[in-house]
Amino acid sequence: MIQTRRIGDATVTRILEYSGPTHDPAFLFPEAERGDFDRLESIMAPHHWVPHMGKLIVTIQFWIVQTGSSIIVIDTGVGNYKPRQDIPRMHMLNTLVREWLVAAGAAPEDVTHVVMTHLHADHVGWNTTWQDGRWVPTFPNATYYFPEDDFTFCQEGKNKAPGVIDVFGDSFFDSVMPIMNEGLARLMRPGDEIADCLTVHSAAGHSPGQVTFRLESKGEVGIFSGDIFHSPLQIMRPEFNSGYCIWPERAREVRMQMLNQLADEEALLLPVHFGDPYCGYVRRQNGGFVFEPATW
Numbered sequence: 001m002i003q004t005r006r007i008g009d010a011t012v013t014r015i016l017e018y019s020g021p022t023h024d025p026a027f028l029f030p031e032a033e034r035g036d037f038d039r040l041e042s043i044m045a046p047h048h049w050v051p052h053m054g055k056l057i058v059t060i061q062f063w064i065v066q067t068g069s070s071i072i073v074i075d076t077g078v079g080n081y082k083p084r085q086d087i088p089r090m091h092m093l094n095t096l097v098r099e100w101l102v103a104a105g106a107a108p109e110d111v112t113h114v115v116m117t118h119l120h121a122d123h124v125g126w127n128t129t130w131q132d133g134r135w136v137p138t139f140p141n142a143t144y145y146f147p148e149d150d151f152t153f154c155q156e157g158k159n160k161a162p163g164v165i166d167v168f169g170d171s172f173f174d175s176v177m178p179i180m181n182e183g184l185a186r187l188m189r190p191g192d193e194i195a196d197c198l199t200v201h202s203a204a205g206h207s208p209g210q211v212t213f214r215l216e217s218k219g220e221v222g223i224f225s226g227d228i229f230h231s232p233l234q235i236m237r238p239e240f241n242s243g244y245c246i247w248p249e250r251a252r253e254v255r256m257q258m259l260n261q262l263a264d265e266e267a268l269l270l271p272v273h274f275g276d277p278y279c280g281y282v283r284r285q286n287g288g289f290v291f292e293p294a295t296w
Helices: 036-039 095-102 146-156 169-179 248-265
Strands: 001-009 010-023 056-068 070-074 111-114 130-132 132-138 143-147 185-187 198-202 211-217 220-224 268-270 280-285 288-293
Touching: 001 111, 001 211, 001 220, 010 070, 010 095, 130 169, 132 169, 143 146, 143 169, 146 169, 146 185, 169 185, 220 248, 248 280
Parallel strands: 070 111, 111 143, 143 185, 220 268
Antiparallel strands: 001 010, 010 056, 056 070, 130 132, 198 211, 211 220, 280 288
16 A cells, blocks of 8 residues: 655655556547557556456556655545545545555645646545535645646636536535635646755646656656556557547647656656556657556
8 A cells, every 4th residue: 555665865655545447448548449458468467457357457546755854745636535426436435545644654734745736536635634514624734736727727617618528527626625715725837846856847738737746866757747647558559548638639749748758867657547566667669668667
């Protein structure tokens, strides 16, 4: 449930909310065909793809960065007791994430920063906790950082416009606005720096304001990539968008840019939804790219 590694002077810890063979590939990657998975079975199975089920393994996890006096939580999963009737696997969860946070040395009251790659429902849930009949901040002493363009998109109701796939849903009201109303949130833009260790970079495409966070220390680099990639499939077949990408062509461009950057810098890719071992490296191979799992 907890795995830890170093990136230079920073300690990076992974917290698992859940992981399993949950997704029909035709739903998550509507442009892919079964043969695409069969051809990549030696790389995808068994940790990212279960051939006999025809299901993709999808993880919900978030990352903790500890450096100096800062304890930073990056993305916050689905959350407990969140009403998500339209997504049964996320509806009214009751997990031990809070206990794992404490075990990892990131008790909610000690967290200093909470940062979101984007504001989709499976990335903001633990921002708040149900207490005394209302949603209250899970991390009461932290400053929360929301991508400005995602926030504005939802605040203006554009996520509810006809033809838009609304992956924000009710989470904007139970996991984002309570933080704004408590005065704990800041809106961030590409180019910002957080806690003197994370730089914010634009990755719009999957959502209007998605960003990535770059951590660099002592010549080592880690990139928290949000949903540029849902699966290693998109490393080997970067033309495949998830069905949730609001700007498909932009999402493909961002993915190719990120693949080249990861390969050039030998940076550690720290995604949200990969199966075991949950992070890794991008290597060039035969004119394309391949995923190399990291070791813990």
